Amino acid sequence: MNSFLAELKGRQGELYHLQTQTLPVKFRSGKLESIKSKELEGVALRVIDGGRVGFATTTNVKDARGLVRAALATATFGEKVSLAFPAQEDFPPVDTYDPAIVELSQSDLVELGQDLIARLERVSSEVDINLSINKVVETVKLTNTSGVDVEEERTRILLSVDIEKAREGDIFLLFEQSEASYLSELQVDRIANSLIQQLHWGERIVPTASKSLPVVFSPAGAICLLLPVIVGFNGKSVFMGTSPLKGRIGETAFSTDLSITDDGAIPHGVRSASFDDEGIPTTHTPLASNGVIKGFVYDLRAASLAGVESTGNGSRGGFRNPPKIAMSNVTISVGTHSQEEIIAKIDEGLLVESALGLGQGNIISGQFSNNVAVAFKIEHGKIVGRVKNTMIAGNAYALLKDSLIALGNDRRSIHGMLDTPTIAVGGVNVIGQVK
Amino acid sequence: MKEKELLLQAIAGSNADYTEIRIEHEARSQVQFQKDKLENLESSTELGGIVRCLKQGGWGIAVLNDISQLPQKTQEAERMASLVGRHSSEAAALAEVPVVQQTVHAKLERDFRDVSLKEKKELIASYNRILLSHDKRVVSTSARYTDSFREVTLANSEGTFIVQQVPDITLLLVAVASAGKTNIEQGFETLGSAAGFEFVLGREEQATNAAKRAVDLLSARSVDGGKYTVILDPGLAGVFIHEAFGHGCEADFLFKNERMAEIMTLGKRFANNELNVIDDGYVPGLRGNIPYDDEGVARAKTYLIKNGILTSLLHSRETAKKMGAIPTGNARAISYEYEPIVRMTNTYIDVGVHSFDEMLAGIDSGIYAIKAYGGQTMFEQFTFSAAYAYEIVNGELGEMLKDVVLTGNVFKTLRDIDMIGDDKQLYGGSGGCGKGGQFPLPVTDGSPHVRITNVMIGGK
Numbered sequence: 001m002n003s004f005l006a007e008l009k010g011r012q013g014e015l016y017h018l019q020t021q022t023l024p025v026k027f028r029s030g031k032l033e034s035i036k037s038k039e040l041e042g043v044a045l046r047v048i049d050g051g052r053v054g055f056a057t058t059t060n061v062k063d064a065r066g067l068v069r070a071a072l073a074t075a076t077f078g079e080k081v082s083l084a085f086p087a088q089e090d091f092p093p094v095d096t097y098d099p100a101i102v103e104l105s106q107s108d109l110v111e112l113g114q115d116l117i118a119r120l121e122r123v124s125s126e127v128d129i130n131l132s133i134n135k136v137v138e139t140v141k142l143t144n145t146s147g148v149d150v151e152e153e154r155t156r157i158l159l160s161v162d163i164e165k166a167r168e169g170d171i172f173l174l175f176e177q178s179e180a181s182y183l184s185e186l187q188v189d190r191i192a193n194s195l196i197q198q199l200h201w202g203e204r205i206v207p208t209a210s211k212s213l214p215v216v217f218s219p220a221g222a223i224c225l226l227l228p229v230i231v232g233f234n235g236k237s238v239f240m241g242t243s244p245l246k247g248r249i250g251e252t253a254f255s256t257d258l259s260i261t262d263d264g265a266i267p268h269g270v271r272s273a274s275f276d277d278e279g280i281p282t283t284h285t286p287l288a289s290n291g292v293i294k295g296f297v298y299d300l301r302a303a304s305l306a307g308v309e310s311t312g313n314g315s316r317g318g319f320r321n322p323p324k325i326a327m328s329n330v331t332i333s334v335g336t337h338s339q340e341e342i343i344a345k346i347d348e349g350l351l352v353e354s355a356l357g358l359g360q361g362n363i364i365s366g367q368f369s370n371n372v373a374v375a376f377k378i379e380h381g382k383i384v385g386r387v388k389n390t391m392i393a394g395n396a397y398a399l400l401k402d403s404l405i406a407l408g409n410d411r412r413s414i415h416g417m418l419d420t421p422t423i424a425v426g427g428v429n430v431i432g433q434v435k
Numbered sequence: 436m437k438e439k440e441l442l443l444q445a446i447a448g449s450n451a452d453y454t455e456i457r458i459e460h461e462a463r464s465q466v467q468f469q470k471d472k473l474e475n476l477e478s479s480t481e482l483g484g485i486v487r488c489l490k491q492g493g494w495g496i497a498v499l500n501d502i503s504q505l506p507q508k509t510q511e512a513e514r515m516a517s518l519v520g521r522h523s524s525e526a527a528a529l530a531e532v533p534v535v536q537q538t539v540h541a542k543l544e545r546d547f548r549d550v551s552l553k554e555k556k557e558l559i560a561s562y563n564r565i566l567l568s569h570d571k572r573v574v575s576t577s578a579r580y581t582d583s584f585r586e587v588t589l590a591n592s593e594g595t596f597i598v599q600q601v602p603d604i605t606l607l608l609v610a611v612a613s614a615g616k617t618n619i620e621q622g623f624e625t626l627g628s629a630a631g632f633e634f635v636l637g638r639e640e641q642a643t644n645a646a647k648r649a650v651d652l653l654s655a656r657s658v659d660g661g662k663y664t665v666i667l668d669p670g671l672a673g674v675f676i677h678e679a680f681g682h683g684c685e686a687d688f689l690f691k692n693e694r695m696a697e698i699m700t701l702g703k704r705f706a707n708n709e710l711n712v713i714d715d716g717y718v719p720g721l722r723g724n725i726p727y728d729d730e731g732v733a734r735a736k737t738y739l740i741k742n743g744i745l746t747s748l749l750h751s752r753e754t755a756k757k758m759g760a761i762p763t764g765n766a767r768a769i770s771y772e773y774e775p776i777v778r779m780t781n782t783y784i785d786v787g788v789h790s791f792d793e794m795l796a797g798i799d800s801g802i803y804a805i806k807a808y809g810g811q812t813m814f815e816q817f818t819f820s821a822a823y824a825y826e827i828v829n830g831e832l833g834e835m836l837k838d839v840v841l842t843g844n845v846f847k848t849l850r851d852i853d854m855i856g857d858d859k860q861l862y863g864g865s866g867g868c869g870k871g872g873q874f875p876l877p878v879t880d881g882s883p884h885v886r887i888t889n890v891m892i893g894g895k
Contacts (some may be wrong), residue, residue, distance in 0.1 A: 029691035031525040034494035035515040037508075038772065040483070041500050057479040059500040070478045077556045079473035106515065110522055128692045164814075166694035173813050210660065240470050241574040244617045305472075322475050356811045357818035357840065364611070365619045369893040371818040371842040389816070391842055391893035393660065397617060431660040431893050 003064040012048040014144040018319040024134040025109040042319035045071045052078035085144040091281035094274045100183040101155040128164045148279040179416040206385035208432025214349035215428040221352035222420045228363040228396040235298035239306045254291040255404035264328030271328040278314035332420040335407035339422040344381040351376045366397035391431040399425040445505040451488035451513045455591040458484040459771040463583040468563040483771040488512040492526025493519025530755040534594040541600035543631030547582040562642040566610045569646030577609040595731040605865035612649035622648030625864040655835040664801040665890040669860040672882035674807040679817035679845040685777040686754035706849040711785035712740040722863025723879040729775035730766040769873045784882035787855025794886045801827035840893040856883030
């Protein structure tokens with residue numbers, strides 16, 4: 001047993017130890033600006049004393065006595081819980097560590113960025129490009145007084161590019177990113193091709209009227225629809241009664257074409273891990289299958305409140321925070337058509353790549369109302385130009401139940417936690433400006 | 436070895452053109468209730484540092500928790516700076532500023548570090564009870580208290596050595612009400628200040644307001660999308676000026692971008708004569724205060740817009756050098772994990788002359804939008820969600836509205852401001868500002884009531 005848990009002198013406890021090395025390389029306006037090396041290390045101690053829970057963190061990883069004192073002080077006034085730390089379970093290891101990422105040198109990252117910038121600048125000289133690449137190598141150690149003693153090394157690489165094209169009276173901003181736990185899955189070509197395609201489509205600005213229209217959400221744009229829905233599968237929200245999905249397991253809440261799963265054990269998944277931040281093995285959790293609600297995701301605390309088992313979705317987002325529920329890799333079912341084929345069948349509509357104001361407003365109800373950041377007009381099955389100053393609004397639950405037109409066959413990872421194809425829905429309220 | 440000696444030794448050992456080290460000690464606590472459960476009670480400490488080296492015009496940065504590694508990490512930062520300098524044709528340089536040797540102590544009426552966890556917990560529990568018991572339709576709540584006391588030491592190779600104590604205290608009160616399936620609404624109050632424990636006492640009325648609003652919104656009507664004349668309350672107008680305009684004045688996003696810099700040329704008219712926009716690094720008691728920024732530059736009161744004309748941008752030493760300006764004391768970092776970038780402090784629209792009644796008069800069909808759920812901008816385009824709103828019919832306030840999302844082009848919207856109120860208020864919320872991955876930075880923003888014509892509202 002480590003010195004922290006030994007210091008607890010028989011009380012229940014759990015120690016989370018995180019070491020992170022990151023190497024962000026930044027380019028501004030097409031030029032290399034900085035390289036940063038970050039080495040962070042911290043520990044978090046959760047204790048249960050007299051049935052009450054306490055929590056404390058520190059970066060002083062040698063001060064077992066101080067951390068135990070702080071955690072026990074909080075436990076004195078802590079919540080009475082029926083929580084018990086889990087015992088060690090056997091689990092198949094998940095691939096989380098790519099030596100190819102570890103071996104990337106500072107110069108490799110600089111070259112990767114310079115190559116991509118050069119490729120984009122060849123297409124248009126009038127663009128301003130900001131780019132960052134960040135390599136992450138982390139070691140997680142988790143031990144508790146019930147016998148869990150696990151350790152895992154994980155790698156990640158994140159590439160983000162934003163492009164701005166400013167003309168008199170118009171600024172066109174584009175953003176793309178790719179995140180991967182294995183270098184071979186970083187989508188450099190896709191980012192380049194997508195940005196080049198969007199720059200081309202965006203040359204012309206076209207008006208939009210205010211009316212109800214079909215909208216094709218690209219995988220990146222699909223977050224507009226999926227974010228409110230994903231929030232509803234949080235087991236804590238369900239327990240608290242703030243999720244509209246509460247008490248509806250077995251009910252058809254979505255189109256029968258739509259299935260949603262969460263899986264923390266997908267090989268090479270961006271958020272994959274062998275165990276979650278409470279030592280629970282990660283797993284495959286069906287959330288909705290052919291439109292029928294199947295389940296929710298839980299961490300230890302929410303599971304003990306709801307009287308169910310943790311689904312291995314306890315997540316801390318660093319050593320500073322206590323665990324809470326987070327999705328690992330959410331996967332949306334695919335359809336049979338390409339995005340181009342879906343667009344070809346639409347007489348008038350929008351293709352939405354990104355929107356402003358995500359997560360703002362009353363998302364728990366499924367309501368969304370976003371200003372489109374990057375969106376294109378579809379007329380007679382073709383993209384005819386870019387739309388500006390246009391809002392889209394609707395209710396994600398209603399649209400995904402009654403108005404789903406098609407799911408694409410182009411599923412990919414976006415925002416590091418969601419694998420989704422293009423999603424086309426009808427009857428979205430579009431509020432545009434005709435000039 | 437003492438921390439100060441270690442720090443000075445590391446700087447002395449560096450061969451970079453400029454070396455800067457910031458070390459931060461933090462003690463913080465948090466109390467959070469969710470529904471009827473104490474979700475988190477915590478007490479934590481942290482120590483970390485950051486080294487920034489500039490060499491041959493390139494930046495190398497190293498972040499560490501193990502302060503004993505400072506000399507080695509400084510050398511690593513210097514090597515990375517050289518690598519950047521060799522690769523880049525764009526050399527960074529710094530505007531000259533006075534060398535400062537100063538210690539700034541926080542003055543707190545009642546130091547939250549001396550308040551027991553028990554008292555903190557009981558206070559937040561009492562607010563949570565108010566939220567929960569207001570109405571049976573309140574299905575969930577969140578009552579969160581945070582405090583943080585940081586002692587930040589900044590030293591650089593020019594001889595600056597500043598120690599600043601930075602207190603921060605916040606309170607967030609949220610009620611979630613439900614009337615079945617998808618009719619779920621939130622009401623919230625958010626407070627933050629660079630103050631002591633006294634700041635969070637006596638907030639019962641805010642708790643009641645949050646719960647009442649969540650319940651009222653259940654029966655409020657969804658706004659019809661379209662164009663309206665809108666009156667923004669001081670809270671939402673403050674968020675608007677911070678998000679939609681203030682970020683555009685942060686010179687780090689345009690100092691290497693000529694086309695963008697041209698759009699933000701000083702001397703250009705952006706609004707009518709009545710509009711004045713200010714970023715002020717020190718307004719007593721406010722959350723955005725910083726006596727010295729994270730490059731050791733003293734605070735300033737900067738007019739971004741004076742009588743409708745763009746008069747200044749916000750600068751770091753690097754952007755000021757490149758653009759021939761004077762550093763404004765706006766280089767800020769949220770913690771030792773980050774290098775300073777150009778940020779706002781306390782940002783507001785200055786008072787005008789109009790009363791609220793004068794603004795209402797003459798609006799046949801409009802919207803009074805209050806407080807912000809959130810806001811996002813993409814340079815010229817902005818989107819804000821009002822927490823709640825009222826319709827305005829024939830010059831009078833009417834029924835409550837929900838789902839009010841305001842959007843538009845910031846330059847056009849600034850020109851469309853036609854009245855500025857005489858009732859300025861500034862707010863420091865419990866969250867903060869986010870930029871470049873750095874969130875939350877304590878800031879304050881505010882405004883008087885502001886009337887804007889032709890605002891696009893997205894509804895249901």
